[in-house]
Amino acid sequence: MNITCSTCEACCCRLEVMIISDTGVPEKFIHRDDWGTETMLRLDDGWCAAVNRETLMCSIYENRPWICREFEMGSYECQEERGQL
Template sequence: MDTDPAIQCSDCQACCCQLPVRVLPGDAPPEHFLDEDEDGYLIMAKADDGWCVALDREQMCCGIYEQRPFVCREFAMGGGDCAEVRDDWRRIALSLR
């Protein structure tokens, strides 16, 4: 998988932490971080403002990193999905100015 080394989580606004995350069999995030979507699937819960409840807001990183779901583990820092979400995030932010 190609990644862009210039993209680092440490200088990101954690925009991936607003994406919906389905919890798959074998994932083991703490139960108090889970919710159910309209189809009955387990998902990572969101706070009232739309951010993942596992996001450590002070450090802008995952508060359950070692227990994060497969979807989050596969969302590689600097990978194609990451770059695309960051570009979309910037585009939306610029359009709101």
């Protein structure tokens, strides 16, 4: 199956995402652990708090973390997360 935005299941939005550069992620979406490490806040079910659950699109797309910018739709990593390999 060809992976496109319309067939995306936002599997990558359930991964732990470290914030390693300043892209302007709003504070309400940042989790800091006891050592000061910043990751995207995840909800109790494991989904990133910035994902719009109705559209499965990122609500902070212009300010998403660097790791999210580098994770390419349809890449090996994407397909692996989707269980298609």
